[in-house]
Amino acid sequence: NAGVTQTPKFQVLKTGQSMTLQCAQDMNHNSMYWYRQDPGMGLRLIYYSASEGTTDKGEVPNGYNVSRLNKREFSLRLESAAPSQTSVYFCASSVGLAPVETQYFGPGTRLLVL
Amino acid sequence: AQSVSQHNHHVILSEAASLELGCNYSYGGTVNLFWYVQYPGQHLQLLLKYFSGDPLVKGIKGFEAEFIKSKFSFNLRKPSVQWSDTAEYFCAVNAGYGGSQGNLIFGKGTKLSVKP
Numbered sequence: 001n002a003g004v005t006q007t008p009k010f011q012v013l014k015t016g017q018s019m020t021l022q023c024a025q026d027m028n029h030n031s032m033y034w035y036r037q038d039p040g041m042g043l044r045l046i047y048y049s050a051s052e053g054t055t056d057k058g059e060v061p062n063g064y065n066v067s068r069l070n071k072r073e074f075s076l077r078l079e080s081a082a083p084s085q086t087s088v089y090f091c092a093s094s095v096g097l098a099p100v101e102t103q104y105f106g107p108g109t110r111l112l113v114l
Numbered sequence: 115a116q117s118v119s120q121h122n123h124h125v126i127l128s129e130a131a132s133l134e135l136g137c138n139y140s141y142g143g144t145v146n147l148f149w150y151v152q153y154p155g156q157h158l159q160l161l162l163k164y165f166s167g168d169p170l171v172k173g174i175k176g177f178e179a180e181f182i183k184s185k186f187s188f189n190l191r192k193p194s195v196q197w198s199d200t201a202e203y204f205c206a207v208n209a210g211y212g213g214s215q216g217n218l219i220f221g222k223g224t225k226l227s228v229k230p
Contacts, residue, residue: 004157035220040123042204042220043158058217090157102148103218105158 002026004106006091012112013081021076021109023091029104031097032074033058034066036087037108043090049074050097081113116141118207120221127195128229135190135224137205147188148206148218149179158204164188175199197230 007022025032030051035043035058045058047066055066063085065077074093078085089109094101121136139145149161162173169181179190188205205221 040222042118042222043206043218044220045217048217092158102160102163104160105150107157 004091004093004104006106006109008109010110014114015082017081018079021089023075023106024073025093027093029093029095031094033092033103034076035090037090038087083113086113087111116207116219118205118219118221120205120224122224124225126227129197130194133192133195135203137188137221138186139207146208147181149190150204150206151201153201195228197228199226200228201226
C-alpha cells in the first residue's frame with residue numbers, strides 16, 4: 001500500500017496562475033482532507049470530504065476549491081494563486097468521518113507563489 | 115471555538131534527558147486527543163491518541179501522554195530522548211460529534227532538537 005500520495009511535491013506559481021493539487025489514497029478510506037501548514041501556525045483545515053460526493057469547508061477555505069473525484073481521489077484547486085497561499089499542503093484520509101478516526105497524512109506539496 | 119495551545123515553540127535537550135511537551139485545549143465537552151510527529155522532511159505520523167478509558171496513553175517509540183480532564187491538558191512525555199526523536203510534535207483535538215466532525219484542531223507545534 002502506498003497510503004496517501006500527493007502530486008506534485010513542489011511547485012512554483014506566479015500570482016494569478018491556477019493549479020490543482022492531486023491527492024489519492026489506496027486504503028479504501030471514506031473521508032479525505034486538505035490542510036495547509038505554515039510556520040508557527042500548525043495545520044489548518046481547508047476542506048474535507050466526509051464521503052464520495054460530499055465536500056465541506058474547514059477553517060480556511062477562501063481561495064480554494066475541491067473536488068472529490070471518486071473514493072480514492074480528492075483534489076485541491078487554486079483558481080488564482082496569491083502569495084498568501086505559499087505554504088505546504090497536506091492531504092489526509094481516514095476510514096470515516098468521526099472524531100475517533102485516525103487521519104493518515106500524505107508527504108505534502110510545497111507551494112511557492114511569487 | 116476550540117483551540118489547542120502548545121506552550122513550547124522549541125525545546126532543546128541532550129540525549130537521555132526526559133521530555134515533557136505541554137498541550138492544553140479549550141473545550142468543555144467530550145474530546146478526542148492526538149499527538150502527531152513530523153520528522154524532518156517527512157509527513158505527519160500518529161504517535162498516540164486518547165479516546166476514552168485509561169487517561170495514561172502509551173504510543174510508539176516509548177512516548178506516552180496523560181489526559182488530565184480537570185486541567186484540559188494532554189502532555190506528551192518520554193523518559194529518555196534519543197537523537198532520532200528530533201522532530202516537530204503537534205497536539206490535536208477533535209471535540210464531540212457536532213459541526214465539523216472531521217475537524218482536527220492542531221496546535222502550532224513544538225520543535226524538539228536532541229543533541230547527541
